[in-house]
Amino acid sequence: MEDKRLPSPALGEPRLFGQPYHGLVVNGELTLSTGRKIEVTGVSGDCYIVRVPGRPPVDITPLEAVREAASGREWRTYALLSGRDKHYGGMTIGADAWLYAAPDGTVWRIRCPQLDTTLVRAVPDPNFDFGWFPGTLDFEFHVERFGLIDGDAAPDSAVVVVAAQDLGGPIQSDTLRDPMTGEKVPAELRRFPGDGFLTQWMPINIEDVSSSGDRCLFCCNRSREQSAANLPPQLGRAYPQSWLEVAVSGGGSADQIVIAMSVARQQSQAYPSVTSSLSHGTWPVWAQYSGGSFYWRDEETVISGSTRAILVPPRTAGGFYDADDVIQWAELSAEIRFVGSATHSAEMVGTSSSAAGGVGYVARHVGVTSTSTADVTIALAGHSCSVPQLRIESSSSRYYPELIDGASSPGYPPETFHVSVTVSGAFGTAFNAADDWHAFEGAFVVGATGSDIGVFDVDPSVVNGVCGRSVDNVRLVRMTNKTYAVMARWDLSWGPAPQYQEMVIAVGGPDGWVILNERRLDYHASYNPGTGHLARSSTDGLGWV
Amino acid sequence: MAELERAIRKLGPAEQRDGLFQPPAAARIPDSAGKAPNGLPKSGSGGDLTEENYADRTYHENKELVSTDGLLTIIYKPIKVVKMKDASGNPVTLTFAAPTV
Known part of the structure; x- marks a missing residue:
């Protein structure tokens, strides 16, 4: 062991020790206050703070502080772990691990092998329609003393098992x-x-960690791509299903550390609530034959008005620990309303001597107006993000002649159809007003094709994540452990080969939102829990050390 | 001005001056001056100290050096005793106090 013994400071007294280089890392490079650049690998995206209980203030004189700053060094009483893999001073904690600082000041690395894997698979139901993910899972936690540089001692370690932990299910796979x-x-x-198909898995990953690591939030169905940047949904933008909180206590030695788990939240599986009403009216058709003594009358019951309200319950995009180590949730909800009304009229043109003969037709006029609105509400740690209301106003009129029974060769005029649509509040070009039907948010206007108006529900799709409306796919996505984005996406092609356009509407963190409205597929952000700075860029990878 | 003073002095009577001050007699140099004690010194060394056996070092109890952020801890043993020999082969022992910080 002698050769491993560290040189002791015999005659000198060490003043400061640790990782003194801090700041924003841009594309893997940290620029110090001196202008010197340091290459830092793996530092991008997530940023986790670690505060060790009982750390005294840094013992440094004002003169020393000035000298240190002149050398590009800053000494702090807390640490930052950078990136999804949690890098610190050239070490990698791991995407499947975090650091726990016990009340006695000892620091422990806790690794969970069930994280960041493809092992949690869906089991098909007997009909092979879909599968079910397991309702419970055994979690192992490998606890090992971290950061202890001691040539004489073996690392203190232990394994803690939390058996049959509820995953917040039941969770059904895709079809x-x-x-x-x-x-x-x-x-x-x-x-x-x-x-x-048959191979579907539910990745479980770390959502965020409290400042001392005594609590760690796991998310079920959180893919690894969701800690990198905004990526298209086909690259793993999973729809989160549940959140589990791991509570750690104890310290001193590995076998004294206690771990417990609980379900912190389940994703809402509720379908949107729908309330609707229809109002009916009569549509009289009157005719009179040339002799003036016979009246032909028809009367139909038609729909003259329709309302529909779809309330999408709050859906959770993710959660994080705020500065007080309280879990805050990123949520989205939506309210979609449709109001439509119709007018009908008809008149007889020509003559008819009886129901069995004559010449004539009934000229029918149908007019339909409708208004659809979609209001998306987004909340992030009490901060709301204002998204413009989507409003679609549509009016259509149709004239179409119809032969009276028994009439012949009327030579009646051609059918005509007119439609106008006004859309406001939509991102991109997410509609095509030239279509003769319109699948708009929450409503499908069919009144132009006949005497009815009606709607069917368009539930904002969850395949794109936590989505608020389907027209332009306004959705709330997790970017890093403490940053979220409001995104929009639309298809330019309207064809079999989609050409998606993406827009970053806003980027938010624990302290609020920044409205961007930038057309980007990629975007980068990182929040520094130590300083409260939110860094963002449309071009450069960002991280904090 | 100086020439004027000299001219006036020549006109007057000659000055009566005291003789030089007679210094006291010096004390007698003691017999011990310039003499060294016979034999080798009981402590101290003339230099050229050499440590012959690293394993002879002894240490104080473990001390911890903790990084400012608390994540890293170095366990070290402060040096206590180092045994050396001087150029003449005489043993010299360095004994360090235990750190107080």
Whole structure:
């Protein structure tokens, strides 16, 4: 052991020791206050703070502080772990691990092998329609003393098992085949990673960690891509299903550390609530034959008005620990309303001597007006992000002649159809007003084709994540452990080969939102829990050390 | 001005001056001056100290050096005794106090 013994400071007294280089890392490079640049690998995205209980203030004189700053060094009483893999001073804690600082000041690395794997698989139901993920899982926690540089001692370690932990289920997989085509579910329509068929898994990953590491939030169905940047949904933008909180206590030695788990939140599985009403009226048709003594009368019951309200319950995009180590949730909810009314009229043109003969037709006029609105509410740690209301106003009129029974060769005029649509509040070009029907948010206007108006529900799709409306896919996504983005996406092609356009509407963190409205597929952000700075960039990878 | 003073002095009577001050007699140099004690010194060394056996070092109890952020801890043993020999082969022992910080 002699050769491992560290040189002791015999005659000198060490003043400061640790990782003194701090700041924003841009594309893997840290620029010190002196202008000197240091290459730092792996530092991008997530940023976790570690505060060790009982650390005294840094013992440094004002003169020393000035000298240290002149050398590009700053001494802090807390540490930052950078990136999804949690890098610190050239060491990697791991994506499946975090640091726990016990009340006695000892620091422990806790690694959970069930994290960041593809092991949690769905089991198909007997009909092979879909699968179910397991309701419980055994979690192992490998606890090992961290940061102890001691040539004489072996690392203190222990394994803690939390058996049969509830995963917040039941959690159903995607269907095992596309119901329309019978083929595998295409990538862009999957909520779970895998092949869209029998191989589907639910990744469990760390959502965030409290400042001392005494609590760690796991998220079920959180893919690894969701800690990198904004990526298209087909690259693993999973729809989170539940959140588990790990509580750690104890210290001193590994076998004195206690770990417990609980379900912190389950994703809402509720379908949107729908309330609707229809109002009816009569549509009289009157005719009179040339002799003036016979009246032909028809009367139909038609729908003259319709209302529909769809309330999408709050859906959770993720959670994080705030500065007081309280869990805050990123949530989205939506309210979609449709109001439509119709007018009908008809008149007889020509003559009819009886129901069995004559010349004539009934000229029918149908007019439909409708208004659809969609209001998306987004909340992040008490901060709301204002998204413009989507409003679609539509009016259509149709004139179409119809032969009276028994009439012949009327030579009646051609059918005409006019439609106008006004859309406001939509991102991108997410509609096509030239279509003669319109699948708008929450409503499908069919009144132009006949005497009815009606709607059917368009539930904001969850295959794109936590989505608030389907027209332009306004959705709330997790970027890093403490940053979220409001995104929009629309298809330019309207064809079989989608050409998606993405927009970053806003980026938010624990302290609020920054409205951007930038057309980007990629975006980068990182929040520094120590200083409260939110760094963002449309071009550069960002991280903090 | 100086020439004027000299001219006036020549006109007057000659000055009567005291003789030089007679210094006291010096004390007698003691017999011990310049003499060294016979034999080798009981402590101290003339230099050229050499440590012959690293394993002879002894240490104080473990001390901890903790990084300012608390994440890293170095366990070290402060040096206590180092045994050396001087150029003449005489043993010299360095004994360090235990750190107080």
